Amino acid sequence: MAKIGLSQPQVSGHCEVSVSTFESRFSSVPFRFQHSVSQPDDTTKTKWVAFLRILLFPPFLFNFPFVENLSGTGDLLAPIRCSHDKAKVEQIHCGRDSLWAKATELQSRRMDSSVLICILCVGLSLHCCRLQALQCPPVATPSNIxxxxxxxxxxxxxxxxxxxxxxxxxxxxxxxxxxxxxxxxxxxxxxxxxxxxxxxxxxxxxxxxxxxxxxxxxxxxxxxxxxxxxxxxxxxxxxxxxxxxxxxxxxxxxxxxxxxxxxTLDLSNNQLKDVPPSCFSKLENLTALDLSFNFLHQLSPQILEGMPLLERLDLGGNHLHSIADKTFQEVPRLGYLFLQNNSLTRLPPGIFQPLRNLDTLFISDNQIASWDPGFSGQITKLSLDLARNPWVCDCRMSTFVDWVMRHSAVLYSREEVVCASPESLKGWVVMSLKEAEFGVC
The missing domain is CATH 3.80.10.10 (Ribonuclease Inhibitor)
Known part of the structure; x- marks a missing residue:
């Protein structure tokens, strides 16, 4: 059975039917059905769902009188006539893995029997497609395709x-x-x-x-x-x-x-162990760089040179042990920085000072024990993920917690930002501690 969800938009001339699965004893086929109307639609129409059971193989399906001519070979757009007193299907995209049809309404704006008739055409066309060999691209298609x-x-x-x-x-x-x-x-x-x-x-x-x-x-x-x-x-x-x-x-x-x-450059989930210093130096319009889930152990301090417009950098899921203190000096527009799931043990003081537009910073799942972030004074609100690091809850952490509170920073997974030392505070949630409870430096 296919579950077909129809939605009537509040603009003229368009309605779509999205079908996530079409199930039979032999296949599960995704397809979408497009219904275009020739007159303005009523803005009061609401979404409705129709259920249509189409058995692909019984031959009696082909005896419906409204099916004048049904054709489709492989993955192509074929003109068909699937007419009724209120609707007809004009085109059908027929493939083993996808199918869509275009229909026009002949007489009425009401989406009643006309839609169901056209859906039946789609079902019949699926049968047609199942019997044909894949042919892609089509031999002949309308000039607007x-x-x-x-x-x-x-x-x-x-x-x-x-x-x-x-x-x-x-x-x-x-x-x-x-x-x-x-x-x-x-x-x-x-x-x-x-x-x-x-x-x-x-x-x-x-x-x-x-x-x-x-x-x-x-x-x-x-x-x-x-x-x-x-x-x-x-x-x-x-x-x-x-x-x-x-x-x-x-x-x-x-x-x-x-x-x-x-x-946009996405190099994630490869087998990269290093990045040549000048590799990206000509990408002057790059805004998003993803190097996550590789095998990077270190980064050249010049890795981000030549990318003044960079806004998003993902280095998560590597094996980075450290990051040079001037690494982010050349990317002042950087707003989203992901360093989670590495092996970082420290971050240089003031490393994020050049990032005046920093909005989101993830450093979770590392080995960072203490941190003096030294954020730019222009940052007024920041989303942070510091979870699952072995934090030392001393006066430096107290200073950071105070900064988080004063700047209304959003702290993700705050229940997992816990103290690893001193022993008296081990396991305590950092944000639950008061200033006097932190250890001395």
Whole structure:
């Protein structure tokens, strides 16, 4: 049975039906159904839920009189006529892993039998799709279609034949392990390329050479151990690059030097042990950098040079033992800093002094015993996570607690910010102590 939730918006011409699962004895298929109306909608209509049981295989389903012509082969947009006195389906996207349909209302603004009729069409189309081989991209599509999604575990070769007008390609959750160097030729308007959750082991050096408008590239969750030095040589328009959850063991500065427009760089969950000092020095527009969950033991003091606009830095989940006192001097706009789950034993006094916009700081799950934060005087409110560190509850901690109280700082997991020493205070919640109860320095 499919559970179909419909919502009627308060603007004209649009209604969506989202279906999280379509279950039968043979499959569980996600799809979405889109209903477009030709007249302004009533603003008083509320959400409602319809339950529709569609048995995929009984042949009598195909005897409904309103089904004039139903077609669909693989992952394509096929024109169909699924008409009723109040509605008809115009287009259907038919794939093994996804399906959507577009319908127009012919006579009435009321979403009653017309919607149910169209939903039946979607169910029938699912049956059609189950019987057809995957074909992606489509052989022929309407000229207004510029985005294509090809996702199937059975897909083992990168699809070919995308039209020149294509602006987005998503080939994800497939069995593809390699891509030819010319796979993306002839796509000058491509802006987004999503290749996550495949089995890519390497990429050819010239793969992105003919994509002047590419601004988003997602290579998440593949098997990449290295990339050609010049792979991004012609990718100067790139704004967002996701390389997380691969097997990268090193970073090459040549990858990033051409990417002067890059705003987001995610290198988390790889096998990185160090970062070359000049690696990111050309990323003058970068606002978010994620190096979390690698194997970094130390950071060069120059690691953040050349990134004056950086606002978010995630170094959590590494093996960092220390951080140089001038590390954050070049990133005054940094507002979100994550250092949790490392092996830090100390933080230099005043290390966060340059960070006038600091909003969130996580240093939980380290080995920090004492700390003189020396925050900038411009910071008026701060969210902190200091949990699960072996804090020494002496006069220095008392000073910090006083600062937290005066600045109305938000302290996450405060019940887990406890004293490790002196022995008389071991296990006490730091924020529960009064000034006179702290140990002497």
């Amino acid at each position: 510029t985005e294509f999604s090809c996702s199937s575990p059975s897909l083992s070769h990168f699809p070919a034949g995308f039209p020149e007008r294509t602006t987005l390609i998503s080939v994800e959750f497939t069995n593809i392990s390699s891509i030819g160097e010319d796979a993306l030729l002839g796509l000058p308007k491509l802006q987004e390329l999503h290749l996550s959750n495949n089995r890519l082991e390497d990429l050819p050096g010239g793969l992105f050479r003919d994509l002047p408008e590419l601004n988003t590239l997602d290579l998440t969750s593949n098997l990449l151990e290295d990339l050609p030095p010049s792979i991004f040589e012609n990718s100067s328009s790139l704004n967002h690059l996701f390389l997380k959850m691969n097997q990268l063991t090193k970073l090459r500065p040549q990858w990033f030097h051409p990417l002067r427009q890059l705003q």
